[in-house]
Amino acid sequence: MTALPLLTRVLRQPPSMAQLGAPEWELLLRQAVAADLGATLALLAEEHGLLKALPPRVQRRLEWERRGWQRHGQAVCFEVRQVQHALRTTGLPLILLKGTAYVAAGLPAAAGRLFSDVDILVPKASLHEVEGLLMAHGWASSHHDAYDQRYYREWMHELPPMQHMRRGTAIDVHHAILPETARVRPDPALLRAAARPLPDQPGLFVLAPCDMVLHSAVHLFSEGEYDHGLRDLFDLHRLLCHFGANEPGFWKALSLRARELELTRPLFYALRYCARLLGTPVPAATMTAAEAGRPNPALLALMDALFTRALRPMHPSCAGPLTPLSDGMLFIRGNWLRMPPFMLSRHLFRKAFFTPRNVKSGQV
Amino acid sequence: MLTVAALGQPELRARLRGPGLRLRTGPFISCIRSSVPALGVALARMYGDYPVLEDDVPADFDVLLRRPRGLRRLVKPQVFFHYDGMEPFQPLPLAQLYPMFEWAMNWCVSSHAHSWLVIHAAVVEKEGKAVILPAPPGSGKSTLCAALVARGWRLLSDELTLVRLEDGRIDPVPRPVSLKNASIDVIRAWAPQAQLSPPVADTMKGTVAHMRPPQASVVRADEPASPAWIVFPQWRAGAPVELVPVPQARAHLRLAENAFNYSLLGAAGFATAARLIDATRTFDFSYGALDDAMAVFERLLAERR
Numbered sequence: 294m295t296a297l298p299l300l301t302r303v304l305r306q307p308p309s310m311a312q313l314g315a316p317e318w319e320l321l322l323r324q325a326v327a328a329d330l331g332a333t334l335a336l337l338a339e340e341h342g343l344l345k346a347l348p349p350r351v352q353r354r355l356e357w358e359r360r361g362w363q364r365h366g367q368a369v370c371f372e373v374r375q376v377q378h379a380l381r382t383t384g385l386p387l388i389l390l391k392g393t394a395y396v397a398a399g400l401p402a403a404a405g406r407l408f409s410d411v412d413i414l415v416p417k418a419s420l421h422e423v424e425g426l427l428m429a430h431g432w433a434s435s436h437h438d439a440y441d442q443r444y445y446r447e448w449m450h451e452l453p454p455m456q457h458m459r460r461g462t463a464i465d466v467h468h469a470i471l472p473e474t475a476r477v478r479p480d481p482a483l484l485r486a487a488a489r490p491l492p493d494q495p496g497l498f499v500l501a502p503c504d505m506v507l508h509s510a511v512h513l514f515s516e517g518e519y520d521h522g523l524r525d526l527f528d529l530h531r532l533l534c535h536f537g538a539n540e541p542g543f544w545k546a547l548s549l550r551a552r553e554l555e556l557t558r559p560l561f562y563a564l565r566y567c568a569r570l571l572g573t574p575v576p577a578a579t580m581t582a583a584e585a586g587r588p589n590p591a592l593l594a595l596m597d598a599l600f601t602r603a604l605r606p607m608h609p610s611c612a613g614p615l616t617p618l619s620d621g622m623l624f625i626r627g628n629w630l631r632m633p634p635f636m637l638s639r640h641l642f643r644k645a646f647f648t649p650r651n652v653k654s655g656q657v
Numbered sequence: 658m659l660t661v662a663a664l665g666q667p668e669l670r671a672r673l674r675g676p677g678l679r680l681r682t683g684p685f686i687s688c689i690r691s692s693v694p695a696l697g698v699a700l701a702r703m704y705g706d707y708p709v710l711e712d713d714v715p716a717d718f719d720v721l722l723r724r725p726r727g728l729r730r731l732v733k734p735q736v737f738f739h740y741d742g743m744e745p746f747q748p749l750p751l752a753q754l755y756p757m758f759e760w761a762m763n764w765c766v767s768s769h770a771h772s773w774l775v776i777h778a779a780v781v782e783k784e785g786k787a788v789i790l791p792a793p794p795g796s797g798k799s800t801l802c803a804a805l806v807a808r809g810w811r812l813l814s815d816e817l818t819l820v821r822l823e824d825g826r827i828d829p830v831p832r833p834v835s836l837k838n839a840s841i842d843v844i845r846a847w848a849p850q851a852q853l854s855p856p857v858a859d860t861m862k863g864t865v866a867h868m869r870p871p872q873a874s875v876v877r878a879d880e881p882a883s884p885a886w887i888v889f890p891q892w893r894a895g896a897p898v899e900l901v902p903v904p905q906a907r908a909h910l911r912l913a914e915n916a917f918n919y920s921l922l923g924a925a926g927f928a929t930a931a932r933l934i935d936a937t938r939t940f941d942f943s944y945g946a947l948d949d950a951m952a953v954f955e956r957l958l959a960e961r962r
Contacts, residue, residue, distance in 0.1 A: 316715070318715045350715055351715060367923060
């Protein structure tokens with residue numbers, strides 16, 4: 294495993310931080326910051342009682358990162374309350390997804406986690422009402438192009454991202470976890486029905502443990518862009534470790550739920566790469582059950598080659614000669630999974646030739 | 658201690674091209690790399706007195722200034738700033754290489770250094786007492802700062818006032834003072850001994866030149882100072898000097914507006930700003946002539962003796 298990048302090795306075995314020399318610390322900090330895991334590194338050092346023994350300049354650098362994260366956590370909690378207030382008349386449970394859910398539920402995966410959007414899940418039938426209420430409370434759709442509007446509203450699993458006009462904060466309103474046009478479409482009603490209320494926070498819900506893991510997996514392994522690949526894999530690692538230790542029957546339920554939601558393939562990838570790269574202690578029986586999602590050997594060899602590259606920190610020190618090719622193939626794959634071939638070619642043609650340059654559209 | 662000047666131009670360029678020049682500016686170490694020879698020349702001119710470190714201390718910032726590859730080098734040559742693989746700014750014309758370096762170094766501090774409340778303000782010190790000059794561009798802050806430094810005040814910074822969260826003292830991060838447009842000639846006339854970098858025209862801030870900090874300020878970069886005054890300067894042609902006290906609450910808000918990380922620091926940001934206001938006298942200051950302004954600052958100092 295010496296071929297693993299320094300950051301991955303440290304995430305796999307945090308106590309190994311204690312043995313690093315100055316040049317390695319510099320590299321580790323740079324990889325961590327580039328992977329958006331700087332604050333995570335700070336909190337890991339603290340958790341393992343290593344922080345105070347680190348060189349003063351390293352402690353200081355980690356402190357900078359931790360402060361940014363603390364402020365982020367405060368802002369997320371404030372934003373969730375604002376969303377809840379805006380949607381209070383709908384009577385809908387406010388189901389939080391991804392990073393927002395980790396923070397609100399106080400999960401270990403929230404430690405050091407930074408993200409730019411609040412993500413919520415609502416029934417498709419309520420989209421219109423939810424969008425209207427958010428608009429009335431200051432959020433506005435950030436995609437005005439007619440094509441983008443159609444792209445989101447007809448084909449995607451979410452509204453066009455909305456941004457608050459004064460605070461600049463973004464919200465993604467999802468009605469499913471995969472696009473309407475994708476080959477696999479897990480039934481969102483099943484996810485909503487199993488969602489769990491957060492104790493002490495009336496009205497707020499998060500996905501049930503298995504669903505939360507599967508959503509994280511489907512998100513990571515259906516994406517086209519892997520800027521945060523390692524961070525997202527580490528989310529999965531921490532979710533698996535936490536639920537495996539605290540949620541009775543979790544390991545057994547996971548593969549059953551994956552079958553029910555047609556997500557056996559992403560679960561297979563999640564467990565495979567978590568165990569391989571981060572040493573996640575997945576029980577043998579769960580690994581065996583997850584074999585249901587194993588791709589054929591040729592495809593698996595290709596995916597191994599692509600994912601082991603994509604799941605490295607996004608830092609120049611980790612890029613190899615094949616990185617651009619690998620990134621390109623995953624980008625195409627991400628879109629391929631998103632929509633049927635004809636639609637995809639039309640979409641990419643449109644994006645290549647008709648979308649104004651330098652306009653950050655937040656999508657392909 | 659090894660300095661940029663002691664390194665010599667060939668070794669300086671070799672480090673910039675190769676493993677990076679580890680330059681210490683106050684509390685920060687930047688690893689600077691560039692294949693553009695002009696950067697070596699500019700650094701030797703402006704940073705001669707600064708300490709250079711070897712690889713055994715981790716750097717805080719990774720700064721790369723590079724020219725584009727291929728034919729793009731030949732037409733309207735440009736320079737790119739990379740921060741550890743990221744590109745926080747658009748490229749600029751090659752002629753703006755050195756101003757871009759200074760802006761990049763400011764950005765590194767203002768967007769990362771959260772052990773301090775980082776205020777967009779010049780700060781100078783005499784007899785252990787520091788005066789903070791926060792102000793928007795165009796208010797004459799840098800000109801005033803350069804003039805005070807030329808008259809013996811110690812330069813702590815002309816852009817970034819670093820207020821410690823733990824005890825409210827100010828850590829110096831002395832770097833060249835940025836002068837814009839008419840200020841360049843004003844300072845040339847006012848302080849003929851000052852060493853200025855060649856002016857660069859047509860930048861986003863107009864014509865820009867930098868004043869090399871006095872050696873005395875650079876070698877005392879480890880010595881913190883206690884804040885004594887916050888002066889919000891406003892230059893107006895022909896105006897008489899006028900020093901008007903600013904109420905504490907108002908001064909706090911204006912300080913917060915000028916801080917890069919006030920909101921990010923949350924409660925610590927508020928507490929640090931409040932302590933700073935408590936420890937200082939706060940004024941609005943308008944002036945038309947540097948001579949008059951100098952006299953006002955000497956009088957403030959005399960009152961505190």
